[in-house]
Amino acid sequence: MSGLMDISNDEKVRIARDFIRAAPAGEFREVVNDVRVLLGDDALLTTASDVFYEHATEQFCRVDVEGSPALVTKEGSVDGSKVFYDPGTDKNFTYKYLTGEATNIEPGTRDNGAESWRKALEDALAVYLKDNFPAFGSAVYGKLDGDTVSLTVAIENHKYNPDNFYCGKWQSKWNVEFPTSGGFAKVTGELKVQVHYFEDGNVQLHTKKTTEESIQVSNPEEGAKNVVEFIGRSEKEYQLGINENYREMSATTFKSLRRALPITKNLVDWHKLHSLNIGRDLMNRTT
Numbered sequence: 001m002s003g004l005m006d007i008s009n010d011e012k013v014r015i016a017r018d019f020i021r022a023a024p025a026g027e028f029r030e031v032v033n034d035v036r037v038l039l040g041d042d043a044l045l046t047t048a049s050d051v052f053y054e055h056a057t058e059q060f061c062r063v064d065v066e067g068s069p070a071l072v073t074k075e076g077s078v079d080g081s082k083v084f085y086d087p088g089t090d091k092n093f094t095y096k097y098l099t100g101e102a103t104n105i106e107p108g109t110r111d112n113g114a115e116s117w118r119k120a121l122e123d124a125l126a127v128y129l130k131d132n133f134p135a136f137g138s139a140v141y142g143k144l145d146g147d148t149v150s151l152t153v154a155i156e157n158h159k160y161n162p163d164n165f166y167c168g169k170w171q172s173k174w175n176v177e178f179p180t181s182g183g184f185a186k187v188t189g190e191l192k193v194q195v196h197y198f199e200d201g202n203v204q205l206h207t208k209k210t211t212e213e214s215i216q217v218s219n220p221e222e223g224a225k226n227v228v229e230f231i232g233r234s235e236k237e238y239q240l241g242i243n244e245n246y247r248e249m250s251a252t253t254f255k256s257l258r259r260a261l262p263i264t265k266n267l268v269d270w271h272k273l274h275s276l277n278i279g280r281d282l283m284n285r286t287t
Helices: 009-021 028-039 042-048 051-059 112-132 220-251 253-257 270-286
Strands: 062-065 068-071 083-086 091-096 101-107 136-145 148-161 166-179 183-197 203-217
Touching (some): 028 042, 062 091, 166 220
Antiparallel strands (some): 091 101
16 A cells, blocks of 8 residues: 555556556446556546546547437547537537536538538438447548548447446547549548457457558549448458358467366267266255
């Protein structure tokens, strides 16, 4: 205990930020509550709370905005703190980090210069997501900077099941840039998978992949179709790659971690062992 008391407040805040920043998907509030107990000082937790924004925007936290799912992202940040823009509803909202709620919902300011391209991509993406994700959240942002159109797609799908000791999330982010005259767009993507399994242990998976492609965008509809096809191919390849890695790990890495035979050099006859246990129980009951 004396060692903990010797840590300065600045160091405590730094450690608290690291814990919160690393909170697994879907377990943010639980980690914050544990950190609060460890700190024993709400003033220190308030100082460390500036990391809430970083965690939420990295995780693409999903929130309900007037009945529609919206995402908390850096692209949608209005003030770099608590206020975010949802392009799907064209609304600004204040995000409550500890409750996961949207408040103070009011009209936003859409960039109409890129709207035809943004809306076409949003519509095409919705069809793809409904066919491939069971419970997704998404956002498509658009802006016009001079004669360059910039679109950003954020995709999130999660399954949180703490009662069965696991939580997981799929995320991807896609940046699309091209001249207003059309032609070819530079598309860059980042895909992430996070899994936390914590029954009788604590195992986490964090994997990430980046990709890039040049896509033809002669008009909004064609451009949206081509971009979504590239997103679909990339996400499928990523998923198949993860599956293949696990098959290889099961046959090689995990196998090497297990003892091939017990110390006796003989296989255990589990059926015989079970029968002996049953016989022992019966004898105990009759005596």
